[in-house]
Amino acid sequence: MKKTVIGKRLTMFSVVMPAVILVFFLTITGRAEEKPGAPVPGNHSQASPQAVPQPTASPQPANQPNVSKPLSATPQQTDNANAADAGKETRFGIPKFFTTKPPLTPGIFPCSQCHAAMTPNKQRRELGFHQDVVLNHATKQRWCLDCHDANDRDKLKLANGDLIPFTESYFLCGQCHGNIFRDWKTGIHGKRIGYWNGEKQYYLCVNCHNQHSPKFQPLKPLPMPARPHSGDVVKGTTSVDIEGKKIYIPVYK
Amino acid sequence: MDRRDFLKGAAIGMAAIAIPPVNASASYLETFFQKYYREMTPEDKKKVVERLEKEYREKYHKDIRVKTTEAxxxxxxxxxxxxxxxxxxxxxxxxxxxxxxxxxxxxxxxxxxxxxxxxxxxxxxxxxxxxxxxxxxxxxxxxxxxxxxxxxxxxxxxxxxxxxxxxxxxxxxxxxxxxxxxxxxxxxxxxxxxxxxxxxxxxxxxxxxxxxxxxxxxxxxxxxxxxxxxxxxxxxxxxxxxxxxxxxxxxxxxxxxxxxxxxxxxxxxxxxxxxxxxxxxxxxxxxxxxxxxxxxxx
Missing domain, CATH: 3.30.70.20 (Alpha-Beta Plaits)
Known part of the structure; x- marks a missing residue:
C-alpha cells in the first residue's frame, strides 16, 4: 500500500518536474529575447563594436558611441587641400596634424643644384655619386627614375606621371602599399606623438622607413629586468637618447 | 594581579601607544589621519597636495608638482x-x-x-x-x-x-x-x-x-x-x-x-x-x- 503511494508520487514528480524546468527555461529565454541589446556576458567577439566596454558610470551617456552610425571623416582630421582626391575613395583623408619633415640629406636638396646642369641618363647602372643609396626595395622592377622625375629632380613622380613634392611622398608609397596607406591615414599604421586629443605629430613613411631599403634594421635591446632574488644587482643608472628623449636604463653589476 | 589592575595597566599601555613619537611632526599626523582620496572634497585635496609638495621639497630638494586632475x-x-x-x-x-x-x-x-x-x-x-x-x-x-x-x-x-x-x-x-x-x-x-x-x-x-x-x-x-x-x-x-x-x-x-x-x-x-x-x-x-x-x- 505504502509502496504504491510513494511510487505514484515519484511518477507524478517525474512528470511535473520536467514541466516546471521547461517553464522556467522558457521564462528565462523569453526574458532574454525581450532585451535584444543586452550584452551577453562572456561574449567578447573579436573586433566587434560590442566588444568595446561601455562605461559603468559615464557622466555623459549621450557621448556613447552609436555603432550603427556610418563613420565619416571629421573635418578636423582631413586636410581639404590634400585630401580632395584621396578622401573620396576612403573614409579618411590625409591627417592634418603631421608636422614632421622628410629626412632629406642636409646640403643635398634641392637636387636641381647639380642635376639642372646634367642631362638625364635613363640607363640602369652603378651610380658614380649617391653611393650611400642602397636600393633594396623591389630592385627587379624599380630604378631611380621610376620615383624621381627625370626632368624635375626636386619632385617625385607618380605612376600616372603626376609630380608631387618630397613632403607628400606618402602618395608615392601609397601607390603600391594601398592597405598600409589606408591604415596610416587612420592612425593604425605608423607612429603618432603629441596629444591624443589635440595636435599631434604624424610620422611620414620616410621618417621610419628608409625609402630605398625599407625593411627595419635590427636593434640592440635595452637591458633585461633584474631577476628576482638576485639581491642588489643594480649598480646605477645611465641615460640613453632615443629620438631626442632621454630615458634612464639600469646598469647591472 | 586582579582584573581591575590588569585593565588599568592595559588602558595605560594603549594610551602610550596612541601618543605619537616625540619627533612627530604635524605632517606625520596629517598623513596618518588623511582621508580616502575618493571621499576628499576639493579643499581636502588641495590641502593634501600642499602637504605632499612640501614634504617632497624637504626630502628631495625639488619642486614636484602633484596634480589631482579629474577624469x-x-x-x-x-x-x-x-x-x-x-x-x-x-x-x-x-x-x-x-x-x-x-x-x-x-x-x-x-x-x-x-x-x-x-x-x-x-x-x-x-x-x-x-x-x-x-x-x-x-x-x-x-x-x-x-x-x-x-x-x-x-x-x-x-x-x-x-x-x-x-x-x-x-x-x-x-x-x-x-x-x-x-x-x-x-x-x-x-x-x-x-x-x-x-x-x-x-x-x-x-x-x-x-x-x-x-x-x-x-x-x-x-x-x-x-x-x-x-x-x-x-x-x-x-x-x-x-x-x-x-x-x-x-x-x-x-x-x-x-x-x-x-x-x-x-x-x-x-x-x-x-x-x-x-x-x-x-x-x-x-x-x-x-x-x-x-x-x-x-
Whole structure:
C-alpha cells in the first residue's frame, strides 16, 4: 500500500518536474529575447563594436558611441587641400596634424643644384655619386627614375606621371602599399606623438622607413629586468637618447 | 594581579601607544589621519597636495608638482598593441620607468614586461613558457616574437574586487588607480591580477633626484610609499589633460606598434583598429574585460 503511494508520487514528480524546468527555461529565454541589446556576458567577439566596454558610470551617456552610425571623416582630421582626391575613395583623408619633415640629406636638396646642369641618363647602372643609396626595395622592377622625375629632380613622380613634392611622398608609397596607406591615414599604421586629443605629430613613411631599403634594421635591446632574488644587482643608472628623449636604463653589476 | 589592575595597566599601555613619537611632526599626523582620496572634497585635496609638495621639497630638494586632475567626461581610455610590429626592443619599458618615477633598484620596478616567444611554441595559452630575460645582440631574434604585457585596465578588474580597503578602484575614465596612502600593502590585488601587472614597493622609493619627473599626479607617478602597490595608470598625469599627451610608451615605440585613444570616440585610432583588425584580449576567458587590445596589422 505504502509502496504504491510513494511510487505514484515519484511518477507524478517525474512528470511535473520536467514541466516546471521547461517553464522556467522558457521564462528565462523569453526574458532574454525581450532585451535584444543586452550584452551577453562572456561574449567578447573579436573586433566587434560590442566588444568595446561601455562605461559603468559615464557622466555623459549621450557621448556613447552609436555603432550603427556610418563613420565619416571629421573635418578636423582631413586636410581639404590634400585630401580632395584621396578622401573620396576612403573614409579618411590625409591627417592634418603631421608636422614632421622628410629626412632629406642636409646640403643635398634641392637636387636641381647639380642635376639642372646634367642631362638625364635613363640607363640602369652603378651610380658614380649617391653611393650611400642602397636600393633594396623591389630592385627587379624599380630604378631611380621610376620615383624621381627625370626632368624635375626636386619632385617625385607618380605612376600616372603626376609630380608631387618630397613632403607628400606618402602618395608615392601609397601607390603600391594601398592597405598600409589606408591604415596610416587612420592612425593604425605608423607612429603618432603629441596629444591624443589635440595636435599631434604624424610620422611620414620616410621618417621610419628608409625609402630605398625599407625593411627595419635590427636593434640592440635595452637591458633585461633584474631577476628576482638576485639581491642588489643594480649598480646605477645611465641615460640613453632615443629620438631626442632621454630615458634612464639600469646598469647591472 | 586582579582584573581591575590588569585593565588599568592595559588602558595605560594603549594610551602610550596612541601618543605619537616625540619627533612627530604635524605632517606625520596629517598623513596618518588623511582621508580616502575618493571621499576628499576639493579643499581636502588641495590641502593634501600642499602637504605632499612640501614634504617632497624637504626630502628631495625639488619642486614636484602633484596634480589631482579629474577624469575628462565622455572619455574611456583604450589601448592597442600591434603584435605584428613589436620587435621586443624594451624602449617602452624604460620610457615608462623614466616617466613614472619607478624605483630603480631594491627592488627594481617596471610596469611593462616584454615576453619573448619562440615561433610555433606554446603562446597565449601558457605564458609560463615565455622568456622574460632574453638578451640577444639584436632584436627581433630570428624565429622569435614578442608580446609586451602591462596593466590591461580591465572593466571588471579582479584586483579591485579583492582590495580590502578599496584603495584601488576603477576611475570614471576606466583607469584602475591606487590611492597609495590608503593601500595597506596586503598584496591581495597582486595575487588576484591575472596579468602580473601590479608591483610592490618592498623598499623605500628610490629615484636619483636629478632623474625625477616633476610632473606628477596623486594617483600616478608621485613618489611612492614603502609598502604600497603600484601599477600602470596609462600615464594618468599625461592623458587626463585637454589636450593630453600620449603615454610615454606610445611616444617612444620605434615601430609605432602602440596605439592609444578614446574608446567612446568612433573616429579614434583605437576604435578603428578594433573594428578593422584582428583583435584579441589577453585571458579573455577570465571575463576581466580588458581595455587593452592586442592586434595584428599583418
Amino acid at each position: 575628462i567626461p565622455g572619455v574611456l581610455y583604450g589601448y592597442g598593441l600591434d603584435l605584428s610590429r613589436c620587435i621586443g626592443c624594451r624602449r617602452c619599458v624604460y620610457a615608462c620607468v623614466t616617466e613614472n618615477n619607478l624605483s630603480r633598484s631594491n627592488p627594481q620596478i617596471q610596469y611593462i614586461t616584454v615576453l619573448q616567444f619562440k615561433n610555433g611554441e606554446k603562446w597565449v595559452t601558457d605564458l609560463e613558457e615565455s622568456e622574460k630575460y632574453y638578451n640577444p645582440e639584436t632584436v627581433p631574434a630570428p624565429d622569435h616574437f614578442y608580446m609586451p604585457v602591462q596593466c590591461q585596465q580591465c572593466e571588471d578588474p579582479p584586483c579591485v574586487r579583492v582590495c580590502p580597503t578599496q584603495a584601488t578602484y576603477k576611475a570614471e575614465d576606466g583607469i584602475v588607480v591606487v590611492d597609495y596612502n590608503w593601500c595597506i600593502g596586503c598584496r591581495y590585488c597582486m595575487a588576484a591580477c591575472p596579468y602580473g601587472a601590479r608591483k610592490f614597493n618592498w623598499g623605500e622609493w628610490n629615484v636619483p633626484t636629478d632623474q625625477i619627473n616633476t610632473n606628477t599626479h596623486y594617483l600616478g607617478n608621485r613618489p611612492k610609499i614603502k609598502g604600497s602597490v603600484e601599477k600602470c595608470t596609462f600615464c594618468i598625469q599625461r592623458v587626463r589633460e585637454v589636450p593630453g599627451r600620449y603615454t610615454a610608451c606610445v611616444e617612444i615605440c620605434p615601430v609605432g606598434a602602440r596605439k592609444f585613444g578614446n574608446l567612446l570616440d568612433p573616429a579614434s585610432e583605437i576604435r578603428l583598429l578594433i573594428e578593422t583588425k584582428r583583435v584579441f584580449r589577453l585571458k579573455e576567458e577570465l571575463n576581466t574585460n580588458p581595455k587593452f587590445y592586442y592586434f595584428f596589422s599583418l
